[in-house]
Amino acid sequence: MARVFMKGCEAIAEAAVRSGCRFFAGYPITPQNEIPEYMSRRMPEVGGVFVQGESEVASINMIFGAAQTGTRAMTSSSSCGISLMSEGLSFLAGARVPMVVVNVQRGGPGIGAIQPAQQDYLQATKASGNGGFQMMVLAPSTVQEAVDMTFAAFDYAQRDRNPVMVLADGVIGTIMEPVTLPEARSSEQVAELKASCRSWALVGHDLSCEPRALVDSGDWDTKGMEQKNIEASALYESWKKDAQAEELFLDDAEVVVAAYGISGRIARSAVSLLRQEGLKVGLIRPKTVNPFPFESFDKLDYHRVKAILDVEMSIPAQMLYDVRMAVRGRCGISTCLHSGGEILGRHEIMDSVRGLFK
């Protein structure tokens, strides 16, 4: 496949189309506007539907409507816009309806800044709405990963009958770089994927020969509601097998940098440069942040590893909580942070690592 030069947002949108997305609803917000813009052109071309909702609240509920027919559906927004979708996401998760949501993170809290940040980590991984539901959260650090993860996100969503989040940031959304796109699913394949949802989807069932489908976020019977929670909890537990991370130079590393998304990419290049200086530094870059790749940290030899450096574009640090749970006090943890739209410099990470060797 030939590589093409694409902007992150447009590449995410094209990957969604190729994975079978046929319904998109969203509301404009920087830095993700190119996703809805691209979808407004592409959806009609593939027989899909694009709606610019009157708000984020309307858009997520349109997704709820479309997705409960088994149609592959996606919305995207950025930080404060995602907050507005919280209620809808909770309803979707409660009803166990598959869909994909893309958060191109910007500075926060509140309206924050339009520049890139990673300040929605805890919201994304722990509580994107009420009721203790969870989503798989995939965190790309290149446009290629954004494409591959978006394509896969629809399959995870359908497998689990649960929303999946692609947690990008303003750099990944607006950067342009060469990318190889996956082959598009044919209209027959997309129709088959939808048909395979028939048992639960609201597509009109013939009650004389098949059971009625019911999509409902709640259950007025408390025992029934608890049972739903237990089943969802078992699903979240099952994600351990899906945890993914890039690991670099861990065999002899004395300092390990932990970073995801855009920070992970900048950290990787800092680690490579420090290796050329002879410093024994390694990298753990979570690609899934829920499930978090705890195993990558468990494998470390803590007789040798002196310190972990948590690098993220959030003040206060947020992934730090997961890193602490992963390290469980077996070595010290330092941080190298920026926030509010300020972007990490490679040399700042290098200086922080050098400091840990002193």
Added chain:
Amino acid sequence: MERNLMAAGFGGQGIMTMGKLLAESVCRSTDKNVTFFPSYGAEQRGGTANCYVVISDEEVGAPLGDRMDDLIVMNDPSLHKFLYKLVPGGTLFINNSIVRSEISRTDVRVVKAPVTEMALELGNAKVLNVIMLGVYIGYTQIVPENVIWDTIEHKLANKTSLLPLNRKAFEAGLTLGRQQRGAV
């Protein structure tokens, strides 16, 4: 090998177009890795606009490096704000039609190009970015000149009436860039 370029100026000077043309040309003509990252404020016009292009044989780690090999400066504020990012021995390209300040560093090479005046001479102030791209390519030869032109032609496929003007602008920039290269 990794090469970092930053271009900076006012919104409306075509900074983003210039960076994108370069990055896309690299993608089209080589198997190198390349990133283009735009950075701008919330303003639709005016304000500051800058972009970063990284060209690398390896995977691009930091799409917006903090040390630049090349810096293109299209206005005075950008010079003051970003000159420190240039590595010693790096090359500064300035639009000396409007950048009048003294260059405070002596450890960098300076290529001066009065691209605003040159664009006005060609009859259209908007082509100053294409002239500057010509200067940059003529001087650095980082991508074959014809590859950049092919990309411009491709981008203007629906506006072919603009091709002669852009051709003149690109050529004028190339000539100036090559001359300055010869002078080093």
